[in-house]
Structures are given as structure tokens and as C-alpha cells.
Amino acid sequence: MCENQSQHGPQEHCSTYIDSQQPRVFLSCWVNGEIISAQIDPMITLLNFLRQGLKLLGTKEGCGEGECGACTIIMNGEAVNACLILAVEAQDAEITTVEGLSTGGQLSILQSEFVSQDALQCGFCTPGMLMSARALLDRTLDPTDPEIKEAIAGNLCRCTGYSPIIAAISSTAKKEREERK
Amino acid sequence: MPEKLFRHVGKSPTRSEAIEKVSGRANYVFDLEFPGMLYAKVLHSPYAHAEILSVDLSEAKALTGVKAILTGEDLPYLLGLYMLDKGILARGKVRYIGEPVVAVAAIDLRTAEKAISLIKVDYKVLPAVLTIDEALKGEILVHKDINDLEYVKNVFFPQPDSNIASWNKAIKGDIKQGFAEADVIIENELSLPAVAHVPLETHVAIAKADPFTKRVEIWTSSQSPFGVRQMLAKALGISQGDVRVVVPHIGGGFGGKAGIHLEPLVVVLSRAARGKPVKIIATREEEFSQLPSRAAMRGRVKTGVKYDGKITASEITFDWDSGAYADYGVNVGRAAQYSGAGAYEIPNLEINSRTLYTNKVYSTAYRGFGHLETHWVIERQMDLIAQALKMDPYEFRMKNILREGSVTISGEIINQYSGRPDQCLAAVAKEIGWTGYRSKEEREVSFKTGKVRGKGIACLQKAPAMPSNTATSALLQFDADGNVRVMIGAIDMGQGAMTVMEQIAAEVLDMPLEKVRVSSETDTDKNPYDWSTVASKYTFMGGKAVTRGAMDMLSQMKEVASQILRCPVDELTHGQEKIFIRQNPHKAVSYQDIAMGYLYDNGNSIGGPIIGRGVYIAEGLTFLDPDKGQGLPALDWTFGAHGVELEVDVETGEVQILKISSAFDVGKAINPKLCEGQIIGGVLQGLGSAFMEGFKFSAEGRLLNPSFMDYKIPTSQDIPTIVVPILIENPQADGPFGARGVGEHPMISVPSVIANALYDALGINFYELPLSSEKIALAIARSEAEHKEPLSE
Numbered sequence: 007m008c009e010n011q012s013q014h015g016p017q018e019h020c021s022t023y024i025d026s027q028q029p030r031v032f033l034s035c036w037v038n039g040e041i042i043s044a045q046i047d048p049m050i051t052l053l054n055f056l057r058q059g060l061k062l063l064g065t066k067e068g069c070g071e072g073e074c075g076a077c078t079i080i081m082n083g084e085a086v087n088a089c090l091i092l093a094v095e096a097q098d099a100e101i102t103t104v105e106g107l108s109t110g111g112q113l114s115i116l117q118s119e120f121v122s123q124d125a126l127q128c129g130f131c132t133p134g135m136l137m138s139a140r141a142l143l144d145r146t147l148d149p150t151d152p153e154i155k156e157a158i159a160g161n162l163c164r165c166t167g168y169s170p171i172i173a174a175i176s177s178t179a180k181k182e183r184e185e186r187k
Numbered sequence: 188m189p190e191k192l193f194r195h196v197g198k199s200p201t202r203s204e205a206i207e208k209v210s211g212r213a214n215y216v217f218d219l220e221f222p223g224m225l226y227a228k229v230l231h232s233p234y235a236h237a238e239i240l241s242v243d244l245s246e247a248k249a250l251t252g253v254k255a256i257l258t259g260e261d262l263p264y265l266l267g268l269y270m271l272d273k274g275i276l277a278r279g280k281v282r283y284i285g286e287p288v289v290a291v292a293a294i295d296l297r298t299a300e301k302a303i304s305l306i307k308v309d310y311k312v313l314p315a316v317l318t319i320d321e322a323l324k325g326e327i328l329v330h331k332d333i334n335d336l337e338y339v340k341n342v343f344f345p346q347p348d349s350n351i352a353s354w355n356k357a358i359k360g361d362i363k364q365g366f367a368e369a370d371v372i373i374e375n376e377l378s379l380p381a382v383a384h385v386p387l388e389t390h391v392a393i394a395k396a397d398p399f400t401k402r403v404e405i406w407t408s409s410q411s412p413f414g415v416r417q418m419l420a421k422a423l424g425i426s427q428g429d430v431r432v433v434v435p436h437i438g439g440g441f442g443g444k445a446g447i448h449l450e451p452l453v454v455v456l457s458r459a460a461r462g463k464p465v466k467i468i469a470t471r472e473e474e475f476s477q478l479p480s481r482a483a484m485r486g487r488v489k490t491g492v493k494y495d496g497k498i499t500a501s502e503i504t505f506d507w508d509s510g511a512y513a514d515y516g517v518n519v520g521r522a523a524q525y526s527g528a529g530a531y532e533i534p535n536l537e538i539n540s541r542t543l544y545t546n547k548v549y550s551t552a553y554r555g556f557g558h559l560e561t562h563w564v565i566e567r568q569m570d571l572i573a574q575a576l577k578m579d580p581y582e583f584r585m586k587n588i589l590r591e592g593s594v595t596i597s598g599e600i601i602n603q604y605s606g607r608p609d610q611c612l613a614a615v616a617k618e619i620g621w622t623g624y625r626s627k628e629e630r631e632v633s634f635k636t637g638k639v640r641g642k643g644i645a646c647l648q649k650a651p652a653m654p655s656n657t658a659t660s661a662l663l664q665f666d667a668d669g670n671v672r673v674m675i676g677a678i679d680m681g682q683g684a685m686t687v688m689e690q691i692a693a694e695v696l697d698m699p700l701e702k703v704r705v706s707s708e709t710d711t712d713k714n715p716y717d718w719s720t721v722a723s724k725y726t727f728m729g730g731k732a733v734t735r736g737a738m739d740m741l742s743q744m745k746e747v748a749s750q751i752l753r754c755p756v757d758e759l760t761h762g763q764e765k766i767f768i769r770q771n772p773h774k775a776v777s778y779q780d781i782a783m784g785y786l787y788d789n790g791n792s793i794g795g796p797i798i799g800r801g802v803y804i805a806e807g808l809t810f811l812d813p814d815k816g817q818g819l820p821a822l823d824w825t826f827g828a829h830g831v832e833l834e835v836d837v838e839t840g841e842v843q844i845l846k847i848s849s850a851f852d853v854g855k856a857i858n859p860k861l862c863e864g865q866i867i868g869g870v871l872q873g874l875g876s877a878f879m880e881g882f883k884f885s886a887e888g889r890l891l892n893p894s895f896m897d898y899k900i901p902t903s904q905d906i907p908t909i910v911v912p913i914l915i916e917n918p919q920a921d922g923p924f925g926a927r928g929v930g931e932h933p934m935i936s937v938p939s940v941i942a943n944a945l946y947d948a949l950g951i952n953f954y955e956l957p958l959s960s961e962k963i964a965l966a967i968a969r970s971e972a973e974h975k976e977p978l979s980e
């Protein structure tokens with residue numbers, strides 16, 4: 007349906023935000039384990055670079071002003087709102103998006119727990135929610151409920167009422183702990 | 188009904204589209220792009236009410252990259268669900284701040300934004316209608332041409348030369364007599380502000396108009412692809428076959444995407460841009476201030492009761508501050524006509540429900556439309572009456588609650604298959620340990636600890652609001668390997684329609700669930716018709732259609748099997764993906780062997796692809812009589828109740844929900860986990876309306892909180908400590924497997940139950956939403972000052 011979706015790599019055209027008349031700067035960073043080098047518009051946000059430039063459409067936008075968390079990604083180990091960051095700030099950074107959560111055609115434990123606990127409805131907040139959860143679990147595999155709530159406090163979800171999400175994060179922590187043993 | 192053993196129904200398989208969604212692969216319209224696509228932006232009205240004197244587009248037109256600019260003057264089309272009162276862009280006049288006046292399509296968003304900034308519009312500012320009372324006064328008219336507007340007659344009742352878009356009435360019995368019989372008459376006024384739906388994906392639409400034909404294709408984040416097709420075709424004067432509407436995954440709807448919104452705008456822009464695809468994405472601010480909300484409402488209620496707690500009469504006026512255009516608003520007003528007295532039997536009643544035009548952002552359906560609002564009035568009033576009678580509000584409710592044989596306000600007789608509100612109420616009361624209001628002394632003791640606790644209860648009901656000829660359909664086809672593809676017209680916006688329909692099809696066909704798949708994209712060119720995914724109607728109606736479609740497949744297969752097995756059809760039965768002879772089960776033929784037609788060893792073949800067809804049209808509904816609102820408005824009632832225990836910090840007014848229990852008589856939970864998901868999510872949305880959400884307007888009618896910074900919705904920090912969903916299953920005789928809808932219901936009566944519990948905790952009654960902590964803290968302080976002692980009654 008969307009003719010451009012399957013293509014990868016930065017593109018010269020077909021972008022709403024990459025203005026061909028703007029000067030370009032060079033960006034190089036790691037995204038989901040791959041090194042990316044691109045000439046970019048210095049004013050483009052990281053969110054738009056990921057979506058428009060790299061065609062990583064999993065990361066969503068719900069407000070564009072840092073208030074909803076739909077655009078959450080992990081940059082250098084921290085969950086951040088990609089809509090608030092300029093792509094140039096990601097120079098040499100290590101970035102993970104929802105597309106980078108699973109490897110080898112296998113859902114990660116976190117994703118599987120979201121599925122089995124029904125931690126999503128419309129799914130629009132889900133990628134951001136997963137990234138906030140991942141960042142938390144990368145810090146601790148023994149999070150308390152208040153810690154989980156705190157970690158996703160910036161991720162709005164209008165559908166689920168959050169409890170299934172909290173349950174899914176908590177059961178992921180448990181499973182990952184067991185796996186480590 | 189004897190408990191039948193089901194293979195899939197009543198189980199909770201995970202939702203079928205979950206993997207797509209957790210992997211980031213699910214496509215939303217927000218994610219779609221087409222080659223050569225243009226981006227649209229609109230210029231918004233800065234005035235609540237003004238004449239457009241002139242528009243200067245010269246500079247914007249001269250900007251490189253601008254491909255189309257349109258104003259209302261270019262677009263002589265009128266749109267509306269029930270009243271044709273809205274242009275695609277404002278024509279001649281603007282009626283709210285935020286209304287689109289000019290639209291631009293350009294090669295990228297920056298250019299479109301730049302072009303918008305270069306447009307100059309001259310307005311003559313007019314006095315505006317900004318409150319319910321100003322609207323009722325009618326000195327200034329929002330629609331001067333109200334007398335000439337086309338509307339759905341006998342369902343809606345616009346009043347001449349007024350701001351009343353529709354005045355719907357219900358009259359039952361004789362209220363004069365009823366009030367004369369009463370021992371006590373209690374009158375109250377309650378109100379609530381407009382709120383926003385807040386889907387995480389804002390409204391977004393893309394259109395491609397064929398420059399050589401009338402054909403238009405639309406991709407939209409909509410709950411009503413077939414509604415969009417119909418209304419757009421009507422507005423543009425083209426045939427419905429010329430319009431294709433495609434809806435992939437949608438990022439939340441809640442009713443806000445049920446009408447027709449941005450679709451016509453991108454269509455006309457694409458036409459003006461010689462067929463280039465045009466995309467518009469509402470910004471979050473536009474989502475608040477341009478796109479429709481839930482109406483504000485004021486309810487005035489007067490109830491007559493006997494000392495023993497029997498209600499004798501009720502007179503209720505609902506006034507809806509519904510904004511500049513009717514949209515779904517008039518139907519919200521109409522919902523109050525047949526459901527506005529709650530789940531109680533009221534022998535003598537008069538309801539007047541007036542949907543009012545005002546110069547504010549217009550309103551539309553929002554999850555359970557009309558019901559959270561009317562139940563705010565009714566369920567508070569039930570507690571206020573109980574207080575006046577010094578009765579336990581539980582007992583008082585039970586005295587008046589609908590039971591078998593009760594007559595509803597539209598004259599419908601509740602029967603044994605209608606569901607049991609009393610059981611819902613009993614279940615939540617038990618769950619929270621309800622024992623009646625606390626005494627004044629108990630309150631005073633706990634007040635000293637700085638944290639007071641209170642409990643509350645409230646009931647609710649809702650039936651799907653729909654035209655009496657609402658219909659849906661399903662097509663079921665086999666693949667050659669015996670898998671089944673189900674095509675429906677509904678949208679799954681997270682409620683789980685696809686999963687539930689898969690369960691139903693697999694159940695009827697007695698197949699493994701993995702072999703049945705409902706397509707996740709709805710395309711009006713391909714999928715069979717469905718009226719609209721609204722009103723918690725789909726499990727019921729779609730469930731019926733899919734059941735019938737699956738049965739159609741079975742009977743087609745039996746026809747073929749009857750020839751193969753040389754056995755009359757009525758001796759055949761099915762199971763294990765086979766049609767077999769009942770008496771002789773090893774004489775069987777598999778679904779797979781019949782799926783595309785049966786091939787004999789000698790090369791002969793019979794049958795052909797098996798395609799099941801199932802339809803359902805609302806049965807037995809009637810128009811409501813225009814004067815008294817009597818008739819059969821809806822298919823099924825889902826009743827429910829909430830019970831809550833909360834704790835208030837007496838200093839800050841902050842409230843923690845310790846436990847909320849919500850029971851619904853769903854008839855049969857096809858997928859209990861999905862039902863519970865609706866309950867947990869819906870309750871929190873209701874808590875948003877209860878505690879924090881509400882539009883604020885300036886004196887000029889400007890929305891003051893159109894952002895997440897200023898308009899808060901519940902976050903993970905605001906959730907109740909415990910939510911206990913309770914599913915009660917008194918089957919609906921004509922529901923699929925006995926099921927009723929429950930998608931919207933969980934948010935209804937949540938604000939009411941909270942305010943009821945606040946009374947129990949504090950001895951203070953609240954009449955206006957939202958119940959912010961400041962409001963609560965102030966009320967506590969005021970009550971202390973007034974009584975010089977805390978928390979007296």
C-alpha cells in the first residue's frame with residue numbers, strides 16, 4: 007500500500023521534513039545495531055529522521071511536543087522522546103527503536119508478554135511503551151510496581167488503563183531474571 | 188439456559204493483531220505515504236463568530252511548492268450526519284475558534300505551513316453564543332438558516348429561529364399526578380464540561396482523486412468507512428461506487444472518528460491538485476480545538492418519591508452545549524430521550540433533551556455517548572434522594588431498579604433475557620463491602636487522621652444508539668487448504684472485534700482458531716457493508732452476521748457432502764473439520780476436500796468454492812414517536828454497576844482509588860480477557876472525566892487548554908490500586924451465544940460513583956465535574972469554615 011515502506015536507508019526525496027533547499031550536515035550513528043551514515047537537514051528531529059529518513063515507522067508521534075511518549079526510543083541507554091531531539095544530537099549515538107527489540111524473527115520476552123497479557127488495544131502507544139519498559143528493564147530486572155509506573159508515566163495510553171502494561175513489564179522482569187540464572 | 192461447552196467461545200485467546208502491534212509493523216494511516224504526496228494544512232478561525240469579508244491568497248499562491256489552495260467559496264458542499272449544516276471549510280461565516288477557513292496542499296509540510304502564514308483574512312466580528320443560557324435565549328443565532336437546513340425528520344427536531352438543533356422529548360405516564368403522589372420532591376442541577384476523546388493517533392486522512400473520472404480513494408483513521416463513503420458521495424454528488432475508503436489499523440477512536448471529518452477536505456484538495464495524493468494529519472492542538480469533542484451538559488432534575496423510597500415521578504431537562512455543528516451531537520441528545528432516566532423504572536416521567544448550537548468547537552459521539560453525562564445527573568440524584576430520605580442508597584436503588592416486567596421510559600418491557608442491573612449492583616456492593624453511608628461520627632474520627640475513606644455505588648445502562656435499519660454483513664471464504672478468511676466491515680480499533688469474530692467463526696465451524704483469520708484492513712471496495720463501528724454493537728450484530736455466514740458455509744458443504752456420501756443433508760453433521768454422517772461418523776469428507784469443490788477419483792468435480800454469506804439487520808426497532816418518545820429504540824441493553832472505595836487526603840484534596848469494582852451483564856463473554864480489557868481501560872477513561880478532564884474557554888470562546896500540557900489525561904500514576912471487573916452472564920436470547928456489547932459501558936457512571944463515594948468520605952456533595960483535587964480541597968475547607976467543625980452534613 008505504501009510504496010516506500012519496504013525501502014531502507016536514508017533517502018533524498020519522499021520526505022516531508024527533509025527540505026532539499028536546506029544545507030546538509032553529516033550524521034553517523036548506530037540504529038538497531040546497524041551503522042547509519044546520512045546527509046541530513048540540521049533541523050530535522052530524530053523522530054522524523056527515523057520515520058521519514060530511515061522508514062522505521064514503528065515509532066509513532068502523538069503530540070510532537072514531548073508530552074505523550076508515543077515517540078519513545080532508547081538512545082545511549084536512556085528512554086527519550088525522539089520528537090524533542092534533533093537528529094544531529096544523535097551523532098555517534100546508539101539508538102534502539104521498536105524494530106530493534108526482536109532478533110531473528112523471534113519476539114523478545116517483553117513483546118511476548120505484552121501479547122499474552124493483552125497490554126495493548128489500538129497499539130499506537132505500544133512501541134513507545136515498549137521502549138520505556140525496555141530502558142527500565144535494562145537498568146533493573148527487579149523493578150517495583152511504583153518504579154514501573156514511574157518509568158511509563160510519560161507514555162500516555164488512552165485504551166488499556168495501564169494495568170495490563172504494568173503486569174506485562176513485571177512478568178517480563180521475572181522471566182528475564184529466570185533466564186539469567 | 189444449560190451451560191454449553193464451547194471450544195472457543197468464552198476462552199481468551201490473545202488478540203489476533205497483537206504481534207503486528209508489538210513489533211512496530213502495524214500500519215496506521217499516519218504511517219502511509221504515496222509517491223508525489225502533498226501535505227495539507229489549514230488556516231483556523233481566530234474568532235468564535237464572524238463574517239468572512241475577504242480572503243487574500245495572492246502571496247500564498249505565489250509560493251513555490253504550493254499546489255492547491257481552497258476557501259469555503261470554492262466548496263459549495265454541505266455535510267452532516269443528521270443535519271446538513273457544515274461546509275468542508277467555513278463559508279461566509281466562521282462559527283468557532285479553530286474552524287478551518289482556508290486549506291493549502293503543498294509539496295511538504297513546511298511549505299504548507301509557510302503558505303498558511305501568508306494568507307490574510309478580513310473578518311467582521313459578530314457577538315457569539317458561548318453559554319447554554321445564551322443559546323437558549325436565541326437572540327444571536329449560530330445558524331441563521333436553521334429553518335432551511337436539511338435534516339433527518341421525525342428523529343430530530345430543530346426548532347425554528349432558535350439555536351436548538353434538536354429538541355427530543357420523552358413522556359411517560361402523568362408527571363402531575365406522579366408529583367402529587369410524592370411525599371418528597373427533590374430538585375438538583377448538575378453539570379459537566381466538554382472533554383476530548385484523545386485517541387493517541389490524531390485524525391489523519393489521505394485522498395487520491397482521479398483527475399479524469401469522479402473516482403476518489405481515501406485512506407483514513409476512521410471508525411466508519413461506509414459512513415464516510417455514503418456522506419462523501421452525497422456531498423459531492425457522486426455515486427458511492429466512485430468512492431473507495433480504506434481503513435488500516437487505527438490508533439484509537441472512542442467515537443471521535445465515527446463521523447466524517449478530514450476526509451472531504453483532502454478529497455477536494457487532491458482534486459484541486461490534479462489528482463496528486465494529499466495527506467492531512469491533525470496536530471494535537473487541532474485534535475483538541477478543531478476536531479469534535481464531547482459536549483458539555485447541564486442537567487436539571489426533579490424527582491418525586493414516597494417515604495418508602497418508591498419513585499413516583501421524574502422531570503429532567505438536559506441541555507447540551509454542543510458547539511457549532513450538529514454532527515453526532517443531536518443523536519447524543521436523542522440518547523437522553525430513551526435512556527436518560529437510568530436503569531430505573533419511573534412510572535411518570537418527562538424528559539426534555541435540547542441539543543444546542545453554540546460558537547464553540549462542535550461535539551460528537553464519545554464512548555457511550557450521552558450516557559456518562561446523563562448518568563452523572565441521574566446517579567448523583569439517586570444518592571441525593573437517598574440522603575434526603577435517610578435511606579441506604581443501595582436499598583433505594585434496588586427499590587426502583589429495572590426488573591423483569593418493568594417498563595422503560597420508551598415503553599419497552601424488560602424481560603427475562605434483558606439482563607439484570609440488580610445483579611450487577613449487588614455484585615459490586617458485595618465486592619467493596621458496602622454497608623451503607625458512614626455516620627457523621629465515623630467521618631469525624633477519620634478526618635483527624637488526615638485521610639478519609641469513603642465508598643460509593645452507581646448503576647448504569649446503555650443500548651446501542653442506531654438507526655432502526657442498521658445493518659452489517661460478513662463474507663467467509665475457504666482457502667484451498669481449508670483455512671477460512673472472514674471479511675467484515677467493522678474496524679478494530681483495539682476493542683478486539685477481529686479476535687472475537689475469529690472465535691465465533693471458528694466455534695460455529697468447529698475449527699482450530701489458527702485456521703480462521705479476519706482481515707485487518709477494511710476497504711469499502713472489497714469488504715462487505717457495515718454501518719459503522721460504534722455503539723458497542725459489533726459483537727452483537729457482527730457476531731450474528733458471522734454466525735450466519737459460517738452456518739451458510741456449513742449448509743453449502745453439507746449439500747456437496749450429501750452427494751459425495753450419498754446421504755440426505757439432514758443426516759449430516761460436522762466436527763473436526765469434516766462433514767460426516769451422524770450415525771456413521773467414519774463416513775466423512777473433510778472441509779478441505781470441499782473447500783474449492785470436490786474432485787472425484789475419475790476427475791469429475793462438483794460443488795465449487797464455498798463462500799458463506801451472513802447478514803444482520805436490527806430487528807423490530809421502531810422510530811420513537813415524536814411527541815412522547817415511545818417505541819423500541821435499541822436492540823439490547825447492557826446493564827452495569829460500579830462500586831468504589833477511595834481515600835481522600837483532606838489537606839490536598841487528592842484522591843486515591845483503593846478499589847473499584849465494575850460489573851456488567853454481558854450476556855456471554857465471548858472473550859473474557861478482552862471484556863476485562865474494555866472494563867479496565869474504560870474505567871480509567873471515566874476517571875479522567877471524573878477527576879481531571881474538561882475544556883476551559885476564554886470569554887471570547889477560545890479553548891484555553893488544547894495541549895497535553897494543560898489538558899491532562901490519566902497516566903500510569905493515576906490508576907486505581909485495584910480494579911475488579913465482574914462479568915455477569917444472563918444470556919441475551921437473540922445475541923450471538925447470548926452476548927451483549929460492553930465496549931463503551933465501563934466509563935459510564937464512573938464520575939457518579941466517585942462523587943457518591945466522596946460524599947460518603949466527606950459529607951460533601953459535588954455537582955460539577957471535574958472533581959479536581961483543588962475543588963475537593965476547597966470544598967473541604969469551605970465545609971469546615973461553615974460548620975466550624977469538619978465534615979458535618
Ligand code: FES
Nearest residue numbers: 068070072075089
Ligand atoms: S510525539 Fe513525542 S512525546 Fe508525543
Ligand code: FES
Nearest residue numbers: 127128163164165
Ligand atoms: S493501546 Fe491505544 S493508546 Fe495505548
